[in-house]
Amino acid sequence: MDIPAKYDAAASESKWYKYWTDNNFFGSKPDGRKPYTIVIPPPNVTGVLHMGHMLNNTIQDILTRRARMKGFNALWVPGTDHASIATEAKVVQKLAKQGIKKRDLTREQFLKYAWEWKEEHGGVILEQLKKLGASCDWSRTAFTMDDLRSESVMKVFVDLYNKGLIYRGLRMVNWDPKAQTVLSTEEVIYREEKSHLYHLKYYIAEGETITPTGTEGEVIHKDDKGYYAVVATTRPETIMGDTAMCINPKDPKHQWLRGHKVIVPLVNRVIPVIEDRYVDIEFGTGCLKVTPAHDANDYALGQTHNLEVIDIFNPDGTIAPAGQLYVGMDRMEVRKQIAIDLKNAGLLEKIEDYDNKVGYSERNADTAVEPRLCKQWFLNMKHFADIALPPVLEGKIKFYPNKYVNTYRNWLENIQDWCISRQLWWGHRIPAYFLPTAEGEEEKYVVALTPEEALELAHKVKGYENITIDQLQRDEDALDTWFSSWLWPVSLFNGINQPGNEEIKYYYPTTDLVTGPDIIFFWVARMIMAGEEYMKDVPFRNVYFTGIVRDKLGRKMSKSLGNSPDPIELMEKYSTDGVRMGMLLCSPAGGDLLYDDELCLQGRNFTNKIWNAFRLVKGWSVDDNIPQPEASKKAIEWFENKLNKTLAELDKMFVDFRLSESLMLVYKLFWDEFSSWYLESVKPAYQQPIDGATYKATIAFFDKLLEVLHPYIPFITEEVWQLLETRKQGESIMVAQMPEAGSYDEKLLERFETVKDVIAKIRQIRQDNGLAQKESLECFAKLVDGDYDDYFNAVITKHCNLAKFELIPAAIDGAKTFVAKNVEYYIPLGDKIDKEEELKKLNAELDYTRGFLASVEKKLSNERFVSGAPAAVVDREKQKLADAKMKIEALEKQIAGLK
RNA sequence: GGGAGUAUAGCUCAGCUGGUUCAGAGCAUCUGCCUUACAAGCAGAGGGUCAUAGGUUCGAAUCCUGUUACUCCCACCA
Secondary structure, three states: OOOOOOOOHHHHHHHHHHHHHHOOOOOOOOOOOOEEEEEOOOOEOOOOOOHHHHHHHHHHHHHHHHHHHOOOEEEEEOEEEOOHHHHHHHHHHHHHHOOOOHHHOOHHHHHHHHHHHHHHHOOHHHHHHHHOOOOOOHHHOEEOOOHHHHHHHHHHHHHHHHOOOEEEEEEEEEEEOOOOEEEOHHHEEEEEEEEEEEEEEEEEOOOOOOOOOOOOOOOOEEEOOEEEEEEEEOOHHHHHHOOEEEEOOOOHHHHHHOOOEEEOOOOOOEEEEEEOOOOOOOOOOOOEEEOOOOOHHHHHHHHHHOOOOOOOEOOOOEEOHHHOOOOOOEHHHHHHHHHHHHHHOOOEEEEEEEEEEEEEEOOEEEEEOEEEEEEEEEEOHHHHHHHHHHHHHOOOOEEEOOOHHHHHHHHHHOOOOEEOEEOOOOOOEOOEEEOOOOOOOOOOEEEOOOHHHHHHHHHOOOOOOOOOHHHOEEOOOEEOOHHHHOOHHHHOOOOOOOOOOHHHHHHOOEEEEEEOHHHHHHHHHHHHHHHHHHHOOOOEEEEEEOOOEEOOOOOEOOOOOOOOOOHHHHHHHHOHHHHHHHHHHOOOOOOOEEOOHHHHHHHHHHHHHHHHHHHHHHHOOEEOOOOOOHHHHHHHHHHHHHHHHHHHHHHHHHHOOOHHHHHHHHHHHHHHHHHHHHHHHHOOOOOOOEEHHHHHHHHHHHHHHHHHHOOOOHHHHHHHHHHHOOOOOOOOHHHOOOOOOOOOOHHHHHHHHHHHHHHHHHHHHHHHOOOOOOOOEEEEEEEOOOOOOOOOHHHHHHHHOEEEEEEOOOOOOOEEEEEEOOEEEEEEOHHHOOHHHHHHHHHHHHHHHHHHHHHHHHHHHOHHHHHHOOHHHHHHHHHHHHHHHHHHHHHHHHHHHHO
């Protein structure tokens, strides 16, 4: 066979991916085997692959491929998420470029554009996953807005409404003025920002007289215009909505204000001074302006003190007519302008610098969220917290790393109701139908799957017995995207629409979930809720939380920093296998990962190593008539044991999701143990044939190694596996059986470690004396104590090119010498030996050993140690003592001999 | 403000219930080698008061307490 010197990754990748899909190796159907199931965290349908996806999906693919090879019926279900806000924003943006405004379109027209966009850009990310080698069952590709999923969402909404768990309520919610929709509390991220505290003068209303109360520490402001109080605020633009000023009743500074009224600056509205212990006396001036319509805390104050609510903002964040001033201006502009106007009016005392935390939309980082009072749909979360907490606390679901259990519990124990409605069109439209009502009358609605059913329900409402279907007004709002994602593990198997069907029974609960900790609340927790609610069982057994991919300086990867490499380019540069390895090499279990291109290089170098080992083995000619060399026989026995031990260790690591470590383990197995030790032990001399038995064993080992490596680096392993032996059409490493860990002899492995030590020392002597490998040496062994272990001598002979390797009774003078275990080794080099140098070395070792002996003796002479420590520990120390004494004796003899 | 986590070699990390995996791995560095599988390589070497101060113990990287630094999550004082 003609083997190219270089491995052509690109050709191999497309060839084998096609081969796998052509043979439907990724497909899964329920059968008699045990299932292994992963559902993909659905990426945004219009998204592109980033480094986080690379990591996440590499891990999922490793788990899936390994399970498949372990004999499970492995299924990895792919799909995409409609990502309501993000996608709608993109579509709006695109339309804006064409001069089309969303508000000029009907819902149907807009959705037509949105679907076009989805068809055009959707699925790119799935193609990219294919390049990564993802072994998803593509025939099952789902979309959160496809028919089955949509139907599931509707059914669940109606069901939860009927159970009384979904309700409609007027609440202070987080409003995104750019997307013009409400957000859930989880969708708001707070950022520290350099801001200002504006100190504003609120004059006491005309006619009010001030009498100091005489309280110690009282602060009364007065100027030529009268008495005034100072309010510190970060948001002067909201003063038009002020309906009270609030002080702490215990605040000594402001006792004089009690019971008075003050005038809102510029607006000139007279508002009461109210008292509430909520106000922090120490913060700012201790005076708080209360704007019930635009701050959650102020709203709560307004409720207790029965304050008027003046909403001064339009949905887009501009000032509404109710604000009276600055009508039509954007809130941020108003903030600047009002500061100037206040100053000019002498109403601004000062401006202080202040670090403030401002909420932003998670999906829309440049627009500050505005607290706003409006009517929305909510899901009662108390019930869901109650059913979702036990499975995690009891260990029915395991989190890796475990620390997230705390995070999870904390969230569930302090949960707030979930605002599930969004003022968007791209999404699942809420199946609620409003009944016609008179102006000012309370709203009435029914919830049903179809307009027809809604009409039936409406007819049962008193006074609506005769309305027609046209009079029903369906709610314009869509549902939060996560309201469909939370059903994912159930809806993918149609478990909502067709409970108890064959697929849901077989695949549910799924096995592992791989995702980022950033969506533990958004998604993981809610899937557990939905799973428990609808399947009465957990949606998955294990959740593996990946870290966040950072650059090597520890910064988050972001578009704006430009420190995020393009995954596709990486795969082209380092090969897909190389990048997969690179991702995994830097992902410690439970920590963030500091990504560096160097790691992909290391990965690519590894595939090259495999390729070269393959070239070596495949280059051998086999002669069944020559006897098997002793060295080969022993090396095979050793490697067999080594392999079994490693396989056992590997199994353990996978149980604990220690994937990065597992890769390092097999990396070393292949590179060090197999290539450097095993192959060098069995390698025939140049252009000499290899015996049949050794060849067969070597191929078998190689085979197994490839199989073990396949989940990590699927392409090169398939390529080499296919070439290593004649394979039948339709065979593939990805459906081969994963080698099982057999028994192994720990003692034998330890003995071989000594062998490595001896070989290394002889190599050192060669190097020190400039002796080429071609030049053969003689080596003599002298037993110091115990039994002589010559089991692997043939291996030593082979590695070190020894012409003679014998056991002798007495020391040899004037030879290079070293001690390993209980044997002294002598290598006569004639006059080449440098006595001075040798003595120096031996003396140094002698000194060290004596020091070591002293420390052991000290320990053993400590009676408290001897009596307190377990017998086994004491025995070990005694053994150390004996070994050291023996070694000292041997060294002393050698030194004497040299002299 | 509440909580969680981390601190071990230049870098990234292992080191579980204290004692032979006790000071380790990979990468990087340095020194030899173009030795017919592989220079994208081979053979070696150096490098750490285990953040810090105490404590428990015969014995601590490991357990406990304090301190410091960093990271993350939650809450949100205008």
